[in-house]
Amino acid sequence: MRLEAKNVSFHYGKEKIIENVDFSLEQGEIVGLAGPSGCGKTTFCKILAGYENPHSGTITINGLSIPKKGYNPVQLIHQHPEKVVNPRWKMSKILSEAGVPDTELLESLGIKDEWLTRWPNELSGGELQRFCVARALGVNTQFLLADEMTTMLDAITQAQIWHAVLEIAKRRNIGVLVVSHERKLVEKLCSRVIQFNTNK
Numbered sequence: 001m002r003l004e005a006k007n008v009s010f011h012y013g014k015e016k017i018i019e020n021v022d023f024s025l026e027q028g029e030i031v032g033l034a035g036p037s038g039c040g041k042t043t044f045c046k047i048l049a050g051y052e053n054p055h056s057g058t059i060t061i062n063g064l065s066i067p068k069k070g071y072n073p074v075q076l077i078h079q080h081p082e083k084v085v086n087p088r089w090k091m092s093k094i095l096s097e098a099g100v101p102d103t104e105l106l107e108s109l110g111i112k113d114e115w116l117t118r119w120p121n122e123l124s125g126g127e128l129q130r131f132c133v134a135r136a137l138g139v140n141t142q143f144l145l146a147d148e149m150t151t152m153l154d155a156i157t158q159a160q161i162w163h164a165v166l167e168i169a170k171r172r173n174i175g176v177l178v179v180s181h182e183r184k185l186v187e188k189l190c191s192r193v194i195q196f197n198t199n200k
């Protein structure tokens with residue numbers, strides 16, 4: 001399986017954000033995406049996950065366009081979990097968006113049973129992010145886009161989450177894109193790093 005962007009360009013209004021980008025991520029591969037703030041990393045992730053349409057170019061999995069209906073095999077994890085959960089749903093419902101939760105995964109992410117009956121605003125940012133990670137790892141996920149996934153967390157929580165994610169990615173052969181400003185993290189985790197435009 002290969003997630004591929006070919007000759008992708010994107011602009012907000014007249015401002016060109018992404019120009020003629022080619023990119024590929026194989027199943028089971030861990031690849032980094034680096035670049036200065038504002039260069040378009042999040043935008044590119046949104047395009048790869050189908051939340052934005054490129055103005056030119058294509059996004060495919062094994063040469064086929066990504067299905068618009070049903071479960072999205074390309075899952076995006078955002079930096080700010082509070083922006084991507086329904087505040088009117090309890091955590092158990094939020095989690096079930098990705099199907100029946102894998103109890104082993106919940107355990108490895110340090111998700112406690114008692115959190116399941118809480119509202120999102122009754123959890124810390126780190127606790128909420130663990131749910132977003134679990135939700136993104138539904139059984140049909142083939143590619144995971146981790147956009148500053150652990151940036152706001154302390155080193156211990158960061159390590160626990162990454163350990164769980166890498167373990168499941170290896171076990172299920174998921175391709176992971178690691179978007180981070182933390183050079184050391186990217187160098188440690190990734191087999192290669194894509195550098196986005198530095199001189200716009």
Ligand SMILES: Nc1ncnc2c1ncn2[C@@H]1O[C@H](COP(=O)(O)OP(=O)(O)OP(=O)(O)O)[C@@H](O)[C@H]1O
Nearest residue numbers: 012013017035036037038039040041042043044148
């Ligand atoms: N919805 C939008 N409408 C207009 N401009 C936008 C929109 N979203 C992002 N931008 C602009 O597009 C550029 C790229 O934003 P993006 O969030 O992709 O950057 P980034 O590389 O992820 O930055 P950071 O590392 O700070 O998260 C920025 O200049 C931003 O202001």
